[in-house]
Amino acid sequence: MIRAFAFLLVAGLTAAAPHALAQSLVADMSESSISITSNFTGKEILLFGAVDGPSDVVVVVQGPREELVVRRKAKISGIWMNRRSVTFQSVPAYYAVASSRPLEDIAPGTVRAQYRMGGAFLDFALAADTRHLAGEELLQFREAILRNKRRESLYFEAENSVLFRERLFRTSIVFPASAPEGDYTVTTYLLRNGVVVDEQSTPLQIRKAGIERTIFDLANQRPALYGIIAVLIALASGWLAAALFRRT
Amino acid sequence: MQIYFPIAEISLNIFLVLGMGGGVGFLSGLFGVGGGFLMTPLLIFIGVPPAVAVATEANQIVAASVSGVIAHWRRNNVDIKMGLILVVGGFVGSTAGSFLFKLLREIGQIDLVISLSFVLFLGVVGSLMVVESVRLIMRSRKGGYRKKAHQHYWAHGLPFKMRFHKSKLYISVIPPLLVGFFVGVLAAIMGVGGGFIMIPAMIYLLGMPTSVVVGTSLFQIIFVTANVTFFHSINTQTVDVVLAVLLLAGAVIGAQFGARVSGMLRGEQLRALLGVIVLAVCAKLVVDLVFEPSDLFSIGRAIAE
Numbered sequence: 001m002i003r004a005f006a007f008l009l010v011a012g013l014t015a016a017a018p019h020a021l022a023q024s025l026v027a028d029m030s031e032s033s034i035s036i037t038s039n040f041t042g043k044e045i046l047l048f049g050a051v052d053g054p055s056d057v058v059v060v061v062q063g064p065r066e067e068l069v070v071r072r073k074a075k076i077s078g079i080w081m082n083r084r085s086v087t088f089q090s091v092p093a094y095y096a097v098a099s100s101r102p103l104e105d106i107a108p109g110t111v112r113a114q115y116r117m118g119g120a121f122l123d124f125a126l127a128a129d130t131r132h133l134a135g136e137e138l139l140q141f142r143e144a145i146l147r148n149k150r151r152e153s154l155y156f157e158a159e160n161s162v163l164f165r166e167r168l169f170r171t172s173i174v175f176p177a178s179a180p181e182g183d184y185t186v187t188t189y190l191l192r193n194g195v196v197v198d199e200q201s202t203p204l205q206i207r208k209a210g211i212e213r214t215i216f217d218l219a220n221q222r223p224a225l226y227g228i229i230a231v232l233i234a235l236a237s238g239w240l241a242a243a244l245f246r247r248t
Numbered sequence: 249m250q251i252y253f254p255i256a257e258i259s260l261n262i263f264l265v266l267g268m269g270g271g272v273g274f275l276s277g278l279f280g281v282g283g284g285f286l287m288t289p290l291l292i293f294i295g296v297p298p299a300v301a302v303a304t305e306a307n308q309i310v311a312a313s314v315s316g317v318i319a320h321w322r323r324n325n326v327d328i329k330m331g332l333i334l335v336v337g338g339f340v341g342s343t344a345g346s347f348l349f350k351l352l353r354e355i356g357q358i359d360l361v362i363s364l365s366f367v368l369f370l371g372v373v374g375s376l377m378v379v380e381s382v383r384l385i386m387r388s389r390k391g392g393y394r395k396k397a398h399q400h401y402w403a404h405g406l407p408f409k410m411r412f413h414k415s416k417l418y419i420s421v422i423p424p425l426l427v428g429f430f431v432g433v434l435a436a437i438m439g440v441g442g443g444f445i446m447i448p449a450m451i452y453l454l455g456m457p458t459s460v461v462v463g464t465s466l467f468q469i470i471f472v473t474a475n476v477t478f479f480h481s482i483n484t485q486t487v488d489v490v491l492a493v494l495l496l497a498g499a500v501i502g503a504q505f506g507a508r509v510s511g512m513l514r515g516e517q518l519r520a521l522l523g524v525i526v527l528a529v530c531a532k533l534v535v536d537l538v539f540e541p542s543d544l545f546s547i548g549r550a551i552a553e
Binding site: 036037038039040041042066067068069070071072073074075078079080081082085087127140141144145147148149151177178180208211212213215216219220223224226227228229230231233234235237238239241242244245 | 249250251252254255257258259307308310311312313314315318319356357359360364470474477478479480481482485487489490492493496500504537538539540541543544545546547548549550
């Protein structure tokens with residue numbers, strides 16, 4: 001339903017301004033916010049739009065930045081345990097790229113690096129106490145972030161996933177259940193001959209809602225009260241269970 | 249049907265969680281044990297962050313112990329005075345344990361310490377159970393055994409003596425305080441009630457009569473796991489009440505079935521079976537620690553101090 005409506009809407013827009021010079025790209029999303037409620041298992045969002053001529057489209061989604069600790073295990077007396085750890089100050093919690101063709105075919109490395117098209121071009125600032133890390137070792141820890149995030153489906157690069165129907169395009173962005181709350185940015189780039197000719201950024205919010213919100217806020221803002229409530233619930237349900245099963 | 253857990257921040261199948269609660273509840277009804285020492289590792293196996301598994305299981309044990317203690321209370325099988333001494337030790341131990349837990353979490357070693365503690369205790373307790381029950385099975389074939397009417401323990405020589413009428417004891421308060429303390433530390437770090445340590449300690453170390461040990465240990469466990477729940481909530485925000493309530497619902501029902509089935513089976517064979525289950529969980533943990541992980545690197549959000 002939404003999908004059909006979106007196409008009609010975009011088709012209408014482009015028909016009304018067939019030679020719009022200021023804007024070669026129009027894009028929108030099926031939703032601009034995601035609520036994490038008790039039945040949340042992740043979410044797929046549809047991104048759609050129109051372009052004014054033959055071109056490539058790359059969509060880059062970045063989640064909120066987080067401070068991340070990367071740990072490397074080593075075998076110590078027969079047991080694998082965390083040994084070396086490196087803290088990165090600013091790592092996107094979520095990162096996704098969708099493109100109409102393989103990224104290497106769309107733009108040269110310099111352009112892809114400038115617009116962070118591909119996990120390899122993400123910048124993870126090191127925390128103050130680990131600035132001395134360099135070279136091969138730093139690369140290993142960087143690679144570990146990408147690998148772990150990809151395994152958790154929090155990072156992905158989906159080439160050929162932006163589909164065109166004449167001048168209309170659409171793609172879907174998947175957010176797994178583990179996608180953290182926060183402010184996300186969805187940026188759509190229009191490229192021609194390896195050059196970005198237009199771009200459009202849209203914010204996207206992911207928030208816990210309803211009972212999940214209440215519980216999470218209480219646990220983090222009023223931890224003592226939360227602890228007391230957790231104990232009271234347990235005491236009451238334990239007593240209730242004993243009472244219920246005594247009669248039967 | 250999936251359900252999202254707000255503190256664990258993962259989505260799990262509700263029937264899996266209820267089923268695990270039911271399964272462990274069944275075993276705890278069958279064997280008359282708490283079940284925390286099985287539930288915490290199982291939660292970790294299905295992907296719950298270990299710190300959340302420990303804190304949440306402590307919360308669930310509060311409820312399980314309340315339902316358990318009521319029956320013993322009615323039969324007058326709780327030595328309240330001894331229980332309170334154990335609670336004092338337990339409060340100090342579990343509070344200290346909770347701060348140690350917070351520290352270990354900050355330096356990235358909490359998962360390792362939780363696993364190692366379980367390997368150690370499950371290994372020892374599981375082996376003892378199997379050995380003991382095999383010996384009992386052999387002995388019961390040969391015929392009865394003798395038991396001394398009254399034994400003197402080293403604990404009887406210490407100062408600060410107190411009279412415990414229900415346990416018919418006149419002993420120093422130091423051993424029960426230490427037992428309570430040690431069990432409190434275990435409760436905070438492993439998310440267990442600690443009955444599997446406390447009950448043998450009460451019988452063999454303190455010399456309490458077997459009729460009151462289960463009720464008295466449950467009495468202590470309520471207070472200590474409540475304290476663990478409270479301090480983990482404050483220190484690390486790792487108690488997931490939604491998860492605790494679902495586990496509890498499964499466990500209550502499972503325990504009823506377990507208790508009914510237990511009447512149909514022989515004691516020694518039951519104990520040998522539980523020993524084998526405990527050793528299996530232990531083996532799984534050992535495998536995870538000893539074999540090279542598929543990825544040597546792991547990532548985690550930095551914890552603000």
